[in-house]
Amino acid sequence: MRVPAALLCACALPLAGGCSDEEEPGRSVTVRTGATVRMGADEYRFDPGRIVVRAGGREARLRIVLANRGSLAHNIHIREGERDLASTRSFPEGRRRSVSASLRPGSYRYVCTVGDHEELGMVGRLEVK
Numbered sequence: 001m002r003v004p005a006a007l008l009c010a011c012a013l014p015l016a017g018g019c020s021d022e023e024e025p026g027r028s029v030t031v032r033t034g035a036t037v038r039m040g041a042d043e044y045r046f047d048p049g050r051i052v053v054r055a056g057g058r059e060a061r062l063r064i065v066l067a068n069r070g071s072l073a074h075n076i077h078i079r080e081g082e083r084d085l086a087s088t089r090s091f092p093e094g095r096r097r098s099v100s101a102s103l104r105p106g107s108y109r110y111v112c113t114v115g116d117h118e119e120l121g122m123v124g125r126l127e128v129k
């Protein structure tokens with residue numbers, strides 16, 4: 001399994017600039033099907049905030065390991081429209097949980113469903129190509 005640590009670190013320092021702008025907040029990573037994406041959650045965002053899975057037009061397998069680096073409980077729900085495809089329960093600071101999904105080519109979102117966290121910015125985009 002390929003763990004794209006180098007990719008994930010490429011834009012890890014927002015203060016360094018160059019990787020983010022107002023219209024596309026947060027980092028974007030591109031991975032292949034079967035990859036594990038290491039993601040962080042804090043108040044109130046996911047990092048990375050966008051994932052592109054290159055699957056050659058076929059169904060993709062993706063695993064996300066979410067580390068709660070904040071001070072509140074968070075979770076992650078992968079959604080197609082309003083439908084939950086995969087999720088974790090809410091879990092506390094300092095912990096991590098993983099979620100796996102099989103996804104057809106298309107556009108998805110991931111959100112945190114705790115309180116109003118989604119409205120506050122805990123939403124990301126996931127594209128399978």
Ligand SMILES: [Cu+2]
Pocket residue numbers: 073074075112113114117122
């Ligand atoms: Cu949250």
